[in-house]
Amino acid sequence: MASLQRVFGKNSAYWLIGPAAVWLAIFFLFPMLSLLTTSLSDPAGSPIYGYDLTWRLQNYFEAISDYWPYMVRSLIYAGIATLLCLVLGYVLAYAIAFKAGRWKNVMLVLVIAPFFTSFLVRTLSWKLILADNGWLVESLQWLHILGEDGRLLATPFAVVMGLTYNFLPFMILPLYTSLEKIDPRLNEAAADLYSSPWQRFTKVIWPLSIPGVVGGTLLTFIPASGDYINSDLLGNPNTQMVGNKIQTLFTDASDYPHAAALSVILMVLIVGMVLFYVRRAGTEDLL
Amino acid sequence: MITRLGSWIGKHLMLTLGILVLIYMYVPNMIVALMSFNDSSQSRNLYTFQAFTWDNWLNPCEPQGMCEALQVSISIGLLSTIVATTIGTLAAFALVRHRFEGRSTMNLMLFLPMATPEIVMGSSLLALFVAAGFGGQLGFWTILIAHIMFNISFVVVTVRSRLAGLDSNLEKAASDLYANEWQTFWRVTFPLVFPGILAAALLAFSLSFDDFIITNLNSGTTVTFPMFVWGAAQRAIPMQVNVIGTLMFIIALAIVIAGEVMSRRRAKGKAAAF
Numbered sequence: 001m002a003s004l005q006r007v008f009g010k011n012s013a014y015w016l017i018g019p020a021a022v023w024l025a026i027f028f029l030f031p032m033l034s035l036l037t038t039s040l041s042d043p044a045g046s047p048i049y050g051y052d053l054t055w056r057l058q059n060y061f062e063a064i065s066d067y068w069p070y071m072v073r074s075l076i077y078a079g080i081a082t083l084l085c086l087v088l089g090y091v092l093a094y095a096i097a098f099k100a101g102r103w104k105n106v107m108l109v110l111v112i113a114p115f116f117t118s119f120l121v122r123t124l125s126w127k128l129i130l131a132d133n134g135w136l137v138e139s140l141q142w143l144h145i146l147g148e149d150g151r152l153l154a155t156p157f158a159v160v161m162g163l164t165y166n167f168l169p170f171m172i173l174p175l176y177t178s179l180e181k182i183d184p185r186l187n188e189a190a191a192d193l194y195s196s197p198w199q200r201f202t203k204v205i206w207p208l209s210i211p212g213v214v215g216g217t218l219l220t221f222i223p224a225s226g227d228y229i230n231s232d233l234l235g236n237p238n239t240q241m242v243g244n245k246i247q248t249l250f251t252d253a254s255d256y257p258h259a260a261a262l263s264v265i266l267m268v269l270i271v272g273m274v275l276f277y278v279r280r281a282g283t284e285d286l287l
Numbered sequence: 288m289i290t291r292l293g294s295w296i297g298k299h300l301m302l303t304l305g306i307l308v309l310i311y312m313y314v315p316n317m318i319v320a321l322m323s324f325n326d327s328s329q330s331r332n333l334y335t336f337q338a339f340t341w342d343n344w345l346n347p348c349e350p351q352g353m354c355e356a357l358q359v360s361i362s363i364g365l366l367s368t369i370v371a372t373t374i375g376t377l378a379a380f381a382l383v384r385h386r387f388e389g390r391s392t393m394n395l396m397l398f399l400p401m402a403t404p405e406i407v408m409g410s411s412l413l414a415l416f417v418a419a420g421f422g423g424q425l426g427f428w429t430i431l432i433a434h435i436m437f438n439i440s441f442v443v444v445t446v447r448s449r450l451a452g453l454d455s456n457l458e459k460a461a462s463d464l465y466a467n468e469w470q471t472f473w474r475v476t477f478p479l480v481f482p483g484i485l486a487a488a489l490l491a492f493s494l495s496f497d498d499f500i501i502t503n504l505n506s507g508t509t510v511t512f513p514m515f516v517w518g519a520a521q522r523a524i525p526m527q528v529n530v531i532g533t534l535m536f537i538i539a540l541a542i543v544i545a546g547e548v549m550s551r552r553r554a555k556g557k558a559a560a561f
Contacts, residue, residue: 016381017393019374020439024396027436031411038414047422088308095305109543110309114316116539119497120516121532124524125318133335168312197294218402226404229499233520243406243500250410250504260414263407274402 032267039260047254056257063261067245071265074241077156077231078224081163082171085220086213088164089171093212094205097179111172123162123233130158130234154236162230167223171216178212179205214278222270242266316536323529343526347534350525356515357531363427363511364495367434372488374435375442376480382443383450400440408437409501416505425507433501438491445490449483482550489542496535 037053039060045051064071096107114122129136130152137153140146152158182205190200228243242262249259326340348354378397382390400408412433416422421429457479461471499513506514516528 013381013385013387016377016385017387020378020443021393021396023374023436023439024400027412027415027432028400028408029396031408031415034415034418035407035411038418047417050418050420050422088311091301092305092308095302099302099305105547107305107309109540109547111312113536113540113543114312115493115497117316117319117532117536118513118516120499120513120520121319121528122315124516124520125315125322128318128322128335129314131335165312165315168308196290222402222404226406226500228406243404246406246410247500247504250413256414256417259410263410266404267407270402270404 035260035263038256039264041257041260043255043257045256047256051256059257059261060265063258063265066258067242067262070240070242070245071262071269073239074225074243074266075269077160077163077239077241078221078227080160081167081224082217082221084160084164085168085171086217089168089175089216090209090213093172093175093179096176097182098184108176111169111176115169119166120229120233123166123229126158126162126165126234127153130161153234154239156235156239158234159231159239159241162234163224163227166227166230167220170219170223174215174219175209175212178209178215182208218274218277221273225270226266319529319532319536322526323533325526325529327526343530347527347530350519350527352510353512353515353519353525353527353531356510356512359427359509360496360512363431363434364492367431367438367495368488368491371435371438371442371491372484375439375487375491376446376484378439379443379446379450383447397440397443400437401444405437405498405500406504409433409504412436412501413504423507425505426509429505429507430502430509430511433505434495434498437498437501438494441490441494442487445487446480446483449486450480453479482546485546489539493539 038051040053040055040057041051041059042054042056043051043059092111096104096111100107128134131137132151132153137146137151140152141148141150146152186204186208187200190204195203225241226243228241228247231239231241231244246259246262246266249255249262253259321336323343324339324341325336326338326342378393381387382393412429413425416425416429453476458471458475461475462468466474497513498511499517502511503514503517510518512531516524519525519528
């Protein structure tokens with residue numbers, strides 16, 4: 001890249017980084033400020049004519065007291081889904097990294113490939129699988145796991161399952177990246193020293209895969225906590241998450257200030273969690 | 288006995304369980320493919336398979352507005368991929384090859400969009416557009432701006448990892464053999480980074496094509512394919528949606544496989560040449 005250095009002088013790095021920096025500053029950082037000012041504005045305005053900034057902190061108190069159940073529900077659903085993703089994702093990532101042999105690349109492509117079918121279409125197909133008269137519900141009823149009129153669709157189970165399904169690849173890829181880096185000889189050495197498979201997992205593999213676990217849980221939890229597609233398509237009015245509320249406040253109610261306040265609260269919670277989590281796990285080089 | 292069971296678990300069970308997880312990930316794709324052959328004219332229940340038909344595949348554009356929405360999504364996908372891949376690749380080069388002031392700030396700024404829930408990003412952009420007086424002009428261009436924004440980070444991450452793994456000795460060798468800097472870049476560096484750029488572009492296109500949450504907030508009256516699906520899902524979903532879903536899957540898989548075959552053939556050809 002020294003040639004570019006000659007063309008642009010010694011500041012060539014700034015010419016290269018410039019477009020990305022400017023774009024993100026204008027369309028990511030600046031909007032965040034805009035969100036913040038909107039959240040402190042008078043709700044009496046309208047989307048077309050704008051809102052007056054009156055430093056109305058009350059928006060936040062109102063948002064919390066009116067919508068806290070949605071917030072709590074989002075965190076719980078996203079938390080359970082992340083945990084399920086961790087278990088399922090770890091199994092698959094481990095199998096690809098250590099057991100797949102020459103099928104490694106094929107299996108990796110297969111992990112990403114479902115993405116190419118629109119995720120809305122895929123989520124809708126769960127509606128069919130979990131339907132009340134579908135084979136899954138009927139066989140579960142036959143096995144008495146579900147009651148006579150028990151159902152799966154439009155329950156919290158369906159929402160959590162949908163979240164797990166949709167964000168699983170985001171868990172698998174970082175897990176695979178960190179598992180793949182582990183030298184298999186470490187595992188062999190532990191076996192030579194008479195450790196059981198379980199000990200080898202807890203003392204060798206798991207500690208070395210922590211960066212992947214941290215990366216994967218963040219990449220799963222963050223989008224899951226803001227999602228409203230799954231709860232809208234697979235849930236019922238009592239499974240609505242904070243994303244549903246923000247969305248309807250913006251588009252249907254045109255109550256931008258309260259919606260913005262709710263967005264800011266979600267963002268603050270997530271940033272706080274990310275910082276806490278990354279610091280505890282000791283992988284500050286994640287950034 | 289227990290250790291033998293343990294070693295069997297180590298050998299086969301993990302692989303079996305892994306394949307089961309993979310199957311779980313494919314259940315919806317199989318249902319989508321199946322439903323693309325569903326004849327939905329018989330009954331109003333659109334969530335069960337009624338009868339087999341080729342009609343959906345023969346008349347994919349029959350549902351009103353679907354193919355127009357598809358066209359919008361493809362245009363936005365291609366444009367945002369081109370812009371984000373260019374901007375992001377330049378940024379990746381700067382981050383890997385240069386030490387400059389503000390580098391860690393830049394790293395943070397690139398990480399943040401990936402750590403922000405879509406609903407927050409979408410609503411903040413909407414707040415900005417409204418505050419700037421564009422509240423009445425939301426549409427194609429505001430969607431495009433948003434898609435380029437969230438794609439940049441993913442492109443940088445993908446290209447950066449490829450670039451960081453590059454053996455810099457190859458470039459040194461080229462300049463030892465009297466290649467000038469421009470030749471070194473275009474004949475050595477760029478071809479080696481190209482697979483990373485291609486992967487980034489593919490990722491960017493699929494993220495853009497699939498985005499709903501951010502798009503829905505900033506679209507005004509413009510309808511993209513995911514928005515069409517969303518709207519249709521509130522009423523009665525046309526089976527042709529499944530045709531498009533299956534088609535996209537096949538096309539993307541074909542591109543990935545073709546890329547893999549080509550890179551293997553090239554590697555073989557090079558090995559033969561030496």
